Amino acid sequence: MLIAHLSDVHLGRRQYGLEARAKDYELAFLRAIDEIIGLREERGVDLVLVSGDLFDNPRPSPSTYLTAIKGFSRLRDSGIDVLVIRGNHDASVINPIDNPITVLDSSGLVKYLDHGYVDYGKVRVIGVGCVPTNSRVKMVKALRELLGNGVNIVMMHQYVEGAPYRYPMPNIDYYTIPAGELPKDAYYAVGHIHEHALRHPTLEAVYPGSLEVWDSQEFETHVLEGGRLRMVKGQDPKGFLLLNVDEGSGRVRVEPIRLKGGRRMIKVIVNVNGEPPSTFKEQLGGLGTLDYRDAYVEVDVIGELGDGFSVRDYGFNMVKGLINGALKVNVKLSVARRGSAKAQATHGLIELIQTVLNKSIGDEAVVNAVLRALDLISDGKVNEAVAILERGLGLGSDVEWLQWS
Structure with missing residues (x-):
């Protein structure tokens, strides 16, 4: 049978x-x-x-x-x-x-x-x-x-x-x-x-x-290294x-x-290793070498910022513009200032930031507000970051649960 x-x-x-x-x-x-x-x-x-x-x-x-x-x-x-x-x-x-x-x-x-x-x-x-x-x-x-x-x-x-x-x-x-x-x-x-x-x-x-x-860990996965993409696994x-x-x-x-013929699901891991923003931006050019046509793309930016630099300095909002033809590009940030214990607060709010970005694609003012909030969180100024989000996004009491005791 x-x-x-x-x-x-x-x-x-x-x-x-x-x-x-x-x-x-x-x-x-x-x-x-x-x-x-x-x-x-x-x-x-x-x-x-x-x-x-x-x-x-x-x-x-x-x-x-x-x-x-x-x-x-x-x-x-x-x-x-x-x-x-x-x-x-x-x-x-x-x-x-x-x-x-x-x-x-x-x-x-x-x-x-x-x-x-x-x-x-x-x-x-x-x-x-x-x-x-x-x-x-x-x-x-x-x-x-x-x-x-x-x-x-x-x-x-x-x-x-x-x-x-x-x-x-x-x-x-x-x-x-x-x-x-x-x-x-x-x-x-x-x-x-x-x-x-x-x-x-x-x-x-x-x-x-x-x-x-079902899960992003099943995606075709690439790592951006030295301005070049290296494939580390195929799609499951x-x-x-x-x-x-x-x-x-x-x-x-x-x-x-x-089964064959499904949509390509792509993850690109971009590591930040404390290099200055100018060097990092040059390396980002390597993102454009892959065929993203009709694919869902997740870009994970991970690592530590260089001393004296902020999230905004690195121009992470440039990433989407370097990926052409995709169904959607989703950028996830998980970065901290090198040697800063307070910077680890960034990781606790990454899901909030990701949600806001998803709802606000193409709105430069919103992206800037989120990046400014990231800077404040990196310095441990969580309440000020929440205030920035409330004013810039009109979220009001919807984010009150983010206040840390």
Whole structure:
């Protein structure tokens, strides 16, 4: 039996607030559907499993529903069954029963499993919905009662403790299950971790990962050194898994299937090592040597300013102008004055500054106000920096929580 296993589709996700990224997530899903239909014709794929987080939100928009309907209708027309479980994004913890997957189930496009199973000959596919860690005992007990005498494949959307994920994941602790508490006589078609083809070291469990790039650490990454860009890693692969189930031996052979054609996501790390602003600005010219066409670009400026110089002196607001053709350029500053303990305050407010820049692209007055605030923060003058932001941006009481005691 040949099964396509995907997870963490996150339809409707407007990553970085961009409608274009929501479209990217939709296109990744539809490319996966195309690939599965091709595998049906070439190799005879029998079944598709979606191990949670089909949607990014439990209240998807009509257009997001339409994308799901379009994809699953094509699978149905190709004679492929689809089994889906809910992830933590598909339904609220308070009311997991009310979720958008039930709509697709009632339309006959998918089979929704929530503590249920479907038998395909000697293969039993069991589906359990995502639960918080403190509810795991009840879930595991129910799972044991659902196991059959043949080959058991368990669909689950949890972090199985011990899986060696590399990148930070939100709510890991909240949805964790120790591997030792799970039955050993099953293969686990798991979701929740977004890294492609991540294997658990002690359990028969593999994560297909998300279909689209989720975290900036997955980006194609370059470092600007001496005015030249050096590539340090390519963009992480994305895709789904093909499970070849041998009903006789009970073995499940896992084959990663990589998707192609997604948007380039680029990170450029620019180090400031105390050199004077004139030298730094000369080196910035190297940013323009890369093809950024239609890419989402994050530039991380990191390090220490030269003695006697301020953030404004370095002209960090020039960076965006050196990167042409990108979907969007996001500049993140994490700099401090050399040898200044007070300068470390910059790091505590970097998220505020990043948010303000995101909302104010192209407004020179706003950028100048933010850079001036950075200077003040570097000197430990946090309250004055907040006042600058309030006056320059009209934020008023919205930033009162930034006052430090």
